[in-house]
Amino acid sequence: MxxxxxLVERRSKETLNALFFFGLLxxxxxxFALGPDRERLAGTLPGLLWLGFILSGLLxxxxxxxxxxxNDCWEGLLLAPGDKSAIYVGxxxxxxxxxxxxxxxxxVLFGFFFNLDLTNVLPALAVVIALGTVALAAVGTLFAAxxxxxxxxxxxxxxxxxxxxxxxxxxxxxxxxxxLVGEPLGSVAHxxxxxxxxxxxxxxxxxxxxxxxxxx
Amino acid sequence: MRSLLGGVTLAGLVAxxxxxxxxxxxxxxxxxxxxxxYLHVPSVWVAYLAFAVVLVASIVYLVRRAEAADRLxxxxxxxxxLFTGLTIATGSIWGKxxxxxxxxxxxxxxxxxxxxxxxxxxxxxxxxxxxRERGARFAAVLGIVAAFNIPLVHFSVYWWRTLHxxxxxxxxxxxxxxxxxxTALLVNFAAFTLLYAYFVxxxxxxLRLEAEAEA
Amino acid sequence: MADNWSFxxxxxxxxxxxxxxxxxxxxxxxxxxxxxxxxxxEGSGMSEQARHPSP
Numbered sequence: 001m002x003x004x005x006x007l008v009e010r011r012s013k014e015t016l017n018a019l020f021f022f023g024l025l026x027x028x029x030x031x032f033a034l035g036p037d038r039e040r041l042a043g044t045l046p047g048l049l050w051l052g053f054i055l056s057g058l059l060x061x062x063x064x065x066x067x068x069x070x071n072d073c074w075e076g077l078l079l080a081p082g083d084k085s086a087i088y089v090g091x092x093x094x095x096x097x098x099x100x101x102x103x104x105x106x107x108v109l110f111g112f113f114f115n116l117d118l119t120n121v122l123p124a125l126a127v128v129i130a131l132g133t134v135a136l137a138a139v140g141t142l143f144a145a146x147x148x149x150x151x152x153x154x155x156x157x158x159x160x161x162x163x164x165x166x167x168x169x170x171x172x173x174x175x176x177x178x179x180l181v182g183e184p185l186g187s188v189a190h191x192x193x194x195x196x197x198x199x200x201x202x203x204x205x206x207x208x209x210x211x212x213x214x215x216x
Numbered sequence: 217m218r219s220l221l222g223g224v225t226l227a228g229l230v231a232x233x234x235x236x237x238x239x240x241x242x243x244x245x246x247x248x249x250x251x252x253x254y255l256h257v258p259s260v261w262v263a264y265l266a267f268a269v270v271l272v273a274s275i276v277y278l279v280r281r282a283e284a285a286d287r288l289x290x291x292x293x294x295x296x297x298l299f300t301g302l303t304i305a306t307g308s309i310w311g312k313x314x315x316x317x318x319x320x321x322x323x324x325x326x327x328x329x330x331x332x333x334x335x336x337x338x339x340x341x342x343x344x345x346x347x348r349e350r351g352a353r354f355a356a357v358l359g360i361v362a363a364f365n366i367p368l369v370h371f372s373v374y375w376w377r378t379l380h381x382x383x384x385x386x387x388x389x390x391x392x393x394x395x396x397x398x399t400a401l402l403v404n405f406a407a408f409t410l411l412y413a414y415f416v417x418x419x420x421x422x423l424r425l426e427a428e429a430e431a
Numbered sequence: 432m433a434d435n436w437s438f439x440x441x442x443x444x445x446x447x448x449x450x451x452x453x454x455x456x457x458x459x460x461x462x463x464x465x466x467x468x469x470x471x472x473e474g475s476g477m478s479e480q481a482r483h484p485s486p
Contacts, residue, residue: 146354146358150341151344156337156341159337163334166369167373170373194368194372201364201368205360209361212353212357213353248435248439249438259446302450313435313438418458418461421461422457422460425461
């Protein structure tokens with residue numbers, strides 16, 4: 001497990017820089033695509049924020065097992081004694097950390113460019129982001145393990161992940177909308193419950209089926 | 217046995233057509249455009265049935281590694297995607313004269329579109345893996361994830377469409393439909409279910425022949 | 432315009448076309464595959480005969 005942590009850290013440092021610049025570029029692209037009208041952009045802010053999270057997630061999560069594939073550590077993973085689900089949980093934890101760092105950076109950038117004051121809404125926003133990120137990372141880690149063993153993985157990973165995450169995207173954007181205008185979390189309780197349910201289901205399925213994905 | 221199923225299916229489809237066009241009356245508010253529903257609603261039912269079968273077959277495959285279960289999952293997913301596409305198309309064609317637009321993000325069309333893309337991805341995954349055993353395994357995992365996602369899609373889309381109202385709002389039911397329309401619908405439900413069974417059995421047989429040919 | 436029969440026929444027509452096309456795909460595929468395996472079986476049967484000519 002220590003070996004795994006070191007791997008995670010090494011990959012994270014590599015990917016973090018790239019994803020930071022990617023996030024910055026996304027903000028530019030959003031601005032260019034949607035025009036300088038601040039008012040109009042402000043209305044779409046929750047959507048843009050989660051678009052940013054998901055697009056960064058596609059890049060970051062898709063690379064979950066790339067290091068093992070590239071460095072011939074894959075067989076090591078397959079031969080690891082004990083329940084392979086432990087690998088899933090380890091990778092999931094690493095991915096969660098990675099995603100949360102990226103999302104924090106993106107949030108700061110958004111706040112800067114759109115001149116947002118997030119101090120009051122931060123706790124509520126954090127809850128929404130946390131719930132959504134678990135859902136993203138849980139399925140993303142599982143699918144990354146699958147597509148790592150398939151040709152054209154860069155194409156297949158987003159194609160598989162995005163439809164599955166559609167309800168998560170709906171829920172998080174709606175919840176974020178409410179939270180950003182200062183509404184209490186209670187007003188979006190149904191969305192939060194859906195996200196929590198998604199988290200439980202996805203992690204459970206991930207843990208239960210990871211073995212089947214890693215049979216070699 | 218196959219010809220028997222085929223014959224019964226054909227009879228059922230003819231009966232459905234007769235019910236839909238000749239026996240069911242012109243609907244009061246929508247006019248004859250409503251007859252598209254005899255296609256659209258049974259299609260979506262078959263799609264859900266198909267994906268439920270994919271779930272069960274996927275679990276059975278992972279637990280017992282029965283090739284037949286894998287073939288059933290594959291066939292059912294393919295037929296499911298077929299009927300999902302049909303649902304979207306007929307829904308859109310119904311929508312144009314009714315709502316004035318080819319496309320709208322209403323709850324059903326949105327949900328069905330997400331399902332369509334999910335299971336299309338399933339077929340894509342199968343197509344991209346050469347190793348038969350690995351393809352079966354991965355597809356089974358995806359089949360399970362996709363099926364568990366269906367209720368999440370349902371609720372999220374439904375709440376998304378009812379905007380600012382909390383979900384305690386009563387879901388608009390079919391209301392009181394005249395009995396004859398309900399009967400016509402049921403006949404078409406039965407016919408389409410038979411068609412599903414017919415297609416899946418033939419498709420699974422083709423898959424078995426393909427596997428034997430490769431052996 | 433009031434009844435939009437053209438839309439009804441478009442929908443049903445599309446359904447008939449698509450479902451028939453899929454059915455024909457299935458029939459054709461099954462025929463190809465069973466003929467193919469038959470040829471193989473006959474072929475091996477014939478070579479058996481060639482190697483062991485009946486007295």
